[in-house]
Amino acid sequence: MRAIRLSATGGPEVLDLVDLPDPEPGPGQILVRQSAIGVNYIDTYHRSGLYPLRLPSGLGMEGAGDVVAAGEGVERFAPGDRVAFASGPIGAYADLHLVDAGRAVRIPEGVDERTAAAALLKGMTAEFLLLRCRPVQPGEPVLIHAAAGGVGQIMVQWARALGAEVIATAGSPAKADRARALGAHHVILYGEQDVAAEVRRITGGAGVAAAYDSVGASTFEGTLGSLARRGTFVSFGNASGPPPAVEPGRLMRLGSLFFTRPTLGDYTATTAELDASAAAVFGRIAAGEISIEIGQTFPLSQTRAAHEALEARQTVGSTLLIP
Numbered sequence: 001m002r003a004i005r006l007s008a009t010g011g012p013e014v015l016d017l018v019d020l021p022d023p024e025p026g027p028g029q030i031l032v033r034q035s036a037i038g039v040n041y042i043d044t045y046h047r048s049g050l051y052p053l054r055l056p057s058g059l060g061m062e063g064a065g066d067v068v069a070a071g072e073g074v075e076r077f078a079p080g081d082r083v084a085f086a087s088g089p090i091g092a093y094a095d096l097h098l099v100d101a102g103r104a105v106r107i108p109e110g111v112d113e114r115t116a117a118a119a120l121l122k123g124m125t126a127e128f129l130l131l132r133c134r135p136v137q138p139g140e141p142v143l144i145h146a147a148a149g150g151v152g153q154i155m156v157q158w159a160r161a162l163g164a165e166v167i168a169t170a171g172s173p174a175k176a177d178r179a180r181a182l183g184a185h186h187v188i189l190y191g192e193q194d195v196a197a198e199v200r201r202i203t204g205g206a207g208v209a210a211a212y213d214s215v216g217a218s219t220f221e222g223t224l225g226s227l228a229r230r231g232t233f234v235s236f237g238n239a240s241g242p243p244p245a246v247e248p249g250r251l252m253r254l255g256s257l258f259f260t261r262p263t264l265g266d267y268t269a270t271t272a273e274l275d276a277s278a279a280a281v282f283g284r285i286a287a288g289e290i291s292i293e294i295g296q297t298f299p300l301s302q303t304r305a306a307h308e309a310l311e312a313r314q315t316v317g318s319t320l321l322i323p
């Protein structure tokens with residue numbers, strides 16, 4: 001098989017395409033021949049060392065394809081089934097990948113494999129954030145950063161479908177237009193405008209009930225300053241670097257705020273939770289409430305270029321590698 005490997009952490013240049021023996025599924029595993037691989041920002045954290053990996057390692061958590069072999073004891077899937085997955089073992093940047101059967105989901109009819117690979121991890125993230133971590137209430141204003149990105153596009157559409165007043169941020173006018181087209185009621189250009197001041201203006205001084213911040217370091221103060229009394233800061237990513245530590249007294253002084261730092265793994269920890277979250281994503285897609293934009297695809301051999309584009313903020317929507 002062909003796979004991306006890294007033996008040191010660093011920039012995209014540490015990613016090499018290598019030939020490896022085809023793996024065989026062990027007990028409880030399935031072997032998936034992938035037709036599309038999802039690129040996620042977390043892959044850059046693994047590559048850079050922000051989230052440590054044991055090296056040498058593969059990279060990537062998400063993909064979709066056909067089951068070609070099932071290990072001992074697997075009853076959930078059989079060869080020929082179309083599946084998608086969005087959690088470890090890390091190493092999805094490959095044409096073949098071993099997955100624990102309990103961590104994969106069946107792709108429903110009517111959803112193609114590229115869409116599944118573009119939607120599953122990012123869609124389940126939107127699902128757990130908006131419905132379980134800090135459930136959005138109809139009519140309340142919420143702030144969603146990086147709204148034209150992979151997770152951001154899905155969150156904007158889903159929050160709007162839930163009846164929220166969506167205040168989005170984006171890094172360029174073109175990305176702002178994209179966020180508006182997807183349903184954002186207001187878009188702030190966070191590279192040029194003062195986010196907290198704009199949010200206060202839009203909300204008549206009140207601030208937002210919840211803010212979903214995946215950008216981290218550069219947006220932290222603006223997000224904090226945008227929250228309404230008893231509002232919730234959901235910090236779920238570090239695209240611009242990790243946010244600073246939070247002093248509890250500050251949360252009090254700014255209006256009895258809540259702060260949480262969730263991760264998808266804790267909201268899809270069981271197979272039942274995984275199935276429910278994936279079903280919610282595919283259900284919204286089938287209902288036409290959420291569209292998945294595959295903004296760019298790269299051949300597996302061009303993985304370095306995919307990472308460069310993602311980190312240079314040149315991507316919109318989801319990014320796929322094609323084996």
Ligand code: NDP
Binds near residue numbers: 121151171172240312
């Ligand atoms: P995106 O497609 O959203 O790409 C990241 C975007 O962040 C960029 O396009 C850019 O949009 C924005 N950004 C702002 N500042 C920077 C910067 N300095 N460098 C790079 N990008 C910047 O990626 P994903 O959809 O894959 O992931 C979005 C975020 O969600 C990531 O932070 C990821 O870690 C997080 N995440 C967290 C999960 C969890 O369980 N906690 C699960 C899944 C994702 P713009 O140009 O508009 O500013």
